[in-house]
Amino acid sequence: MSGKFDFDSMGIGDLLKRGLLTVPANQRSYAWGEKQVRELLQDLNEAITNDDPDYFLGTVVLVMKDDGVPSIADGQQRIATTSIILARMRDLQTRLRRGPRAQAIENTYLREIDVDTEEHVPKLRMNIEDNEFYANDILQHHGLDQYNPKRTPEKIASNEKLKKASSLIVEFLDDVIKPLKPEQQSDYLNRWLKFIKERASVVVVTAPDEVGAYRMFETLNDRGLKASQADILKNFLFSKAPNRLNEAQSLWSAITGAIESLGDPDGSRLVTYIRHYWIVINGPTKERELAASVKIEISNESKALSFLKACADGVNTYVALWSSNHPYWSTHRPKTRNAVDTIAHHLQIEQIRPLMFAVALKFSVNEAEKAFRLFVSWSVRFLVFGGRGGMLDSQYSLRAAEIGDEKIKTAAALRTAMSRYVPTDPEFETAFATARVSRARLARYYLRAIENEMAGTEQPEMVPNEDVESVNLEHVVPLTPGDSWGLSDDEAEAVQKLIGNLALMQAGPNSQEGNGSFADKKKAYGASQFKTTSMIASFEKWDASSIRARQSELAKLAVGAWPLAFK
Template sequence: MSKIDFQIKGIGALIKEHQFSVPNYQRAYKWEDEHIKSLFSDLSKAIDNNESEYFLGTVVLSQKEGSKELEIVDGQQRITTIAIFLSAIRNYFFNNGKSQSANSIQTDFISNYDTRNEENVAKLKLGNQDRTFFQKYIVDNIDEKPTKGSHFRIVTAKDESTKKVKTLSALSETQVHNWKDFILDKLKVVSIIVPGESNAFTLFETLNDRGLVLAQTDLLKNYLFSRAGDYFDEVQFMWIEMTAKIEDALGESSILIYIKHFWSSRNGLTRPENKQLYKSISDSKKSPTDVRDFVKELNDDTKLYIAINNHKDNYWKEHTEHSKNYIETLNYLELEPYKPLVLSILKRFDDKKEVEKSLKLIVSWVVRNLITGSLRGGTLESEYAEKAKNIYNNTIKTAKEFRDKLKVIPSDSEFKERLLTITLSKEKFARYYLRAIENQYKGNGNPECIVNSDPNVVDLEHILPKKPKQGEWPNFTSEEVDEYSNRLGNLTVMSKKDNSNQKNESFKKKKENYKKSEIKITNEIEKNFTEWNKDTIINRQAFLAEIAVKTWNLRLD
């Protein structure tokens, strides 16, 4: 085959005419039940309205010289889902004694029988992760235990398809035939068959430029493969390994985030929006050697990125306990902008104490920015990425240089000023802040590391309840309850056991419980306050603010 073959045809006819395989570098089966239900809903409307066709999009296929099999470059999810639905129709006919109809569908759409090896050869072979399961569970219709997320999604697709066929057959068997015929000829795709993979990758990129394909990781992958030249097999292997490691540890959605953080740590902030990330990488990596080296580094650094997202990772055994605890804290706070920064620190700072000092600073900066609201607008993300680039390029070599050159650190006075009036609506953050303040107040080392804020162990206590008993809190109007109940000065922490029975009691009754608490900032409420009103909340908040400035300090000792 030497020319690109463009055809518009029914997807069923396309499946009937060819053998397909999914290359191992492609993603596993990803359609969830909502995607399948949406497709079936659209088909129902088209068939019920006697529409002449329904367009399902473009599929890009490549054909190697001398091979009859087509590799799916784009269109795997749609082709696989239709194949699963057709297998459900086959199963319906088998179960209802219509063996000729069942065998016809089996031969046309599902598999051909290899008489030499006495086995069904699937017309669609998925990638390594799903191939065996799909063969047994869909092609051969044998019960098989799913072991991967993609297997469970295939099970869901089969279940949804079986339900749909059952619904159709309950109306009439003619409805089942109508759907099969519609899929064969009227469920249209633009089929583009390209000679050779590199041409297919180039075409895929062109289609993306026209807005026809959307997944940026797929776009980037295909660009890199198209530029890999003689290193194609090596680049493909490293890409598969990289995506598998990130997906297994953090989930598929983290792959693009990782690539963004990796690239930003070396080049400054680069976002995926409007293909900025893709354009930046593709403009930089042109030659096969560039592509190979980039994918190798991307693959190698997965171990660092996975460790950044998991303080229990074995990687942290090489570092100080405090560094491990700082990572736990950062992950507890569920923020992303600091990750390129940590990636560069781990990549470039050989001294483990410098790593620890840098992580301590990042925790303090993150909390100060959370409290002051400086995280909004992307300024912090941009500044962190710029400093990550400086560290990667060795223009910043120590934690001190790092601290001195960062521009977006709220000062002690700015931090304290915001703390004096802050309202904390997120209980998770409030528990962490109060636990850390408690540990600073008690004189414990590295108080900002403390993240034991499990709500089943450490309970957030609103001294003035959010819903006080009528008559028990005469110092507050209902409007003032709304205004003051989530103020920092009105919050403390208690053990779940001690706090479970006193939620809406009077201050007098609550004080007796506070007196028994081993938590110092809670225990001292009974000693320091005879009543609870707006002024006491303001005064206690000022007291906690003083401690907070010391808790999330900017020292390097």
């Protein structure tokens, strides 16, 4: 290759017609479910029905290998699904006794003669898990009874997805042509064929190498983006370990299996995990920089295997950050587990994960407990005060790397390193006194933590997960205030989502007065078991000044609920 990218626009049918395409042997298997397949079929059908001049399917990224056969870096799902559509069109043409048309589809888009073996071989070669099933089952002729819901599913999940896609496609196409007269059905299928060949277009980008293909995803923003990035990283690492490929594959499977337990349909969490581990050992790394950085640092087989082993060793610790019930936390104290749940379930923030990961990998049990409590306080303070742009990502990543190379070994040292960036008590109190909250989840958590602070609870910021149906979050000034409030729309909007206007109410009869007046609601507030709510009843009226006065009191308590000092 010249090192440059080649671009070509064509129908996806013409891409299949050109000749052999391969899915790298160890790339992700077929993954489209019913939703994606049906969406493609419906989009094509609408475009064909409307006689649209073009339907853009996105970008296909290829990497030309030394043997001259293009390898699919991105676009496998669309290409494979299109080939199944063509195979089932061939079957329907056969059923309609249009043999020449069926044979033309077979020879032009599905198989070709291998001049060496004189055998018919698929124009699309799938990966290790899918290739045999695709060639020997999916490309074979099938009738409408191909998929019986009661049959035993295929043992390999991606094979089952291929078969379900095939069944859905043949049923969809049969429904499309069923209303037509028999003599019109074959012609309408032929109309589909011509559209797929010429007007269901893709932009084909041929990249000089895998890393070059990876960089393309930063600008293409196409379907399959994250999964393709994971595939390219995997293939690069495998290419560096040709003599220990089985070991590399085994380590990669361990990594992906653990990450998939979190739910990772598009591969995004896998890429994020690799980047977060890379941050711990190499410092701040943006996603667009990851491939180039990996290529520079991992230059031989030994480094590739060491990196894969380290990732495999650390992946269960990373997965544990989403649940305190993970076995990893069995040796940690309840305070640490409570912090894990608070960050995962109440705050649901991502920026701090590289730092959490580094602490979980490197700190002792005692120091991890202190650090994780700090993480809860820092996270709330940044949510209320503001993240200060890209500073937060950078500083969390820098601290993660300093922990990774053991420059920081204690929570106190970590707190000192972050002290100039984390909002101080006065800054946090001032910000909290005027803060608005749009997400009910966060509002509930803030008020429950402050409630705990008022009650003198040891860990006020560690709010247990509760049944949200048992506690209502109420806007004292309702979202749709009646005439009794005497507020203009602008006046109501200015105060409705201020923390001072939000209250917790135990669910049950008379727990919510809805859009009633303040006088109607006041008695229920005064009787509430929540102190942050009962304090509302001390106000004679409820207006902007009352809301701000209550919020100022809550802000003073917030400083204690999310402290910077170790308790």
